[in-house]
Amino acid sequence: MIGLWDTTGNEVVKALAAERRSAGGVASGLALTLIAVVEEKKVREAEAAATIAAAAHPCRLLIVVRSDLDGRSRLDAEIVVGGRLGPAEAVVMRMYGRLALHAESVVIPLLAPDVPVVTWWHQEPPDMIANDFLGVVAERRITDSAQAPDPVAALRQRAVDYAPGDTDLTWTRITLWRTLVAGAFDTTDAQVTGARIVAPERDPTAWLMLGWLKSRLGIEPVLEHTDKAPRMHSVELQCANGECVRVTREEGTALFSRTGQEDRYMPLPRRPVGDELAEELRRLDADQIYAEALAAMAGTTGLEHRPAARVHVWKDPALAARAASTSDALAG
Known part of the structure; x- marks a missing residue:
């Protein structure tokens, strides 16, 4: 060094x-x-x-x-x-x-x-x-x-x-969740009619999961708040044929439950930031699925159609602080 x-x-x-x-x-x-x-x-x-x-x-x-x-x-x-x-x-x-x-x-x-x-x-x-x-x-x-x-x-x-x-990285942290949920429908064409997410109120991963389900399935998921879990605890999907699919976090694993089938345990580890960062570095183009999920979560549309190039907007914090102090002095 x-x-x-x-x-x-x-x-x-x-x-x-x-x-x-x-x-x-x-x-x-x-x-x-x-x-x-x-x-x-x-x-x-x-x-x-x-x-x-x-x-x-x-x-x-x-x-x-x-x-x-x-x-x-x-x-x-x-x-x-x-x-x-x-x-x-x-x-x-x-x-x-x-x-x-x-x-x-x-x-x-x-x-x-x-x-x-x-x-x-x-x-x-x-x-x-x-x-x-x-x-x-x-x-x-x-x-x-x-x-x-x-x-x-x-x-x-x-x-x-x-x-x-x-x-x-909030999006990256639900990659494994999205994989488990999407994998549940590899062998069925059942239509999803509703969803329920159980998570702490201030957990951003739950809100982005809500946006992803809303944008992909065209449904209005319900977010149920809990203070008994530090992170998103479960995702449950209700199907038109009466089936229920549920993924529940349990100490580094996920309990996968489905109506009429045996429960299964699948890996759901908490990954280090380095692994999350490495996942995001795999692609250098725009992530349209993330944009759609973010838009659905925030209640807006058309994020993926915005210009990709950014224009630098100069902001001097010293000038902002000076303007704030001047405003306070005038108000006083």
């Missing part, structure tokens, strides 16, 4: 090039550039997740940590090629002061040439991705509504701000 303190973007570029030459084949064959916007306390979590994802998608990982926007502009960087990160190379950049508002000036020269760019927020997701140039420059943008103070409201905001190429 190389550490550069109070440095410049040019010095980081030179140091990364030198490390890549030293690493040789370890640093070759990159599939993409992954930009991770991370809080300081989650840097090691982001590195661990990227290491898992890099096993399937060798990448250049650019971790951006923004701190102390009112302080002196400074850039500290750590560079790791191979080693503990496996087939990946990483630059952890801690940006202070006004530099943090212009992170792209340091990040863009570090993008791996001729490969896609994915931006991942491993922190509370932004209200408007267009306010962050690191999101605008990416073909795919990965948020995590579960990290917001109000996860369901954050998921609804993803629909307001949606552009093709966006996704959320």
Whole structure:
């Protein structure tokens, strides 16, 4: 690892090039550039997740940590090629002061040439991705509504701000649920007439599951709240022929129940963030099914028809704070 303190973007570029030459084949064959916007306390979590994802998608990982926007502009960087990160190379950049508002000036020269760019927020997701140039420059943008103070409201905001190429790890977390539910109808043509989801009130995965069932089946699922389970507990489908299909979470497994058949246990593990991230990195085109589920959940339409290209909308938090204080002074 190389550490550069109070440095410049040019010095980081030179140091990364030198490390890549030293690493040789370890640093070759990159599939993409992954930009991770991370809080300081989650840097090691982001590195661990990227290491898992890099096993399937060798990448250049650019971790951006923004701190102390009112302080002196400074850039500290750590560079790791191979080693503990496996087939990946990483630059952890801690940006202070006004530099943090212009992170792209340091990040863009570090993008791996001729490969896609994915931006991942491993922190509370932004209200408007267009306010962050690191999101605008990416073909795919990965948020995590579960990290917001109000996860369901954050998921609804993803629909307001949606552009093709966006996704959320809330969607990834119901992949296994969707597989189990869809698999129940491989051997029957029974029409689904109703659905019931049991989950905590603030569980965004349950709301997105509701949107998926609504968009796929044209029904109005019922969401039943419970405080007896930390995450989505069960999904039940009622069929026109009187059958009932139910999937219930039980300690890393799913109890699959169907009218007239023996109960079965199937795997339903809680996956690490790295596995979830690796799943999202498998595709770099827009996820139309996610867009339809998100739209149904939020009560809107046409998300998949929005323009894919984003235009950067500059927002200066210092000006916003100044305007707020002026408004308060006038009101007083």
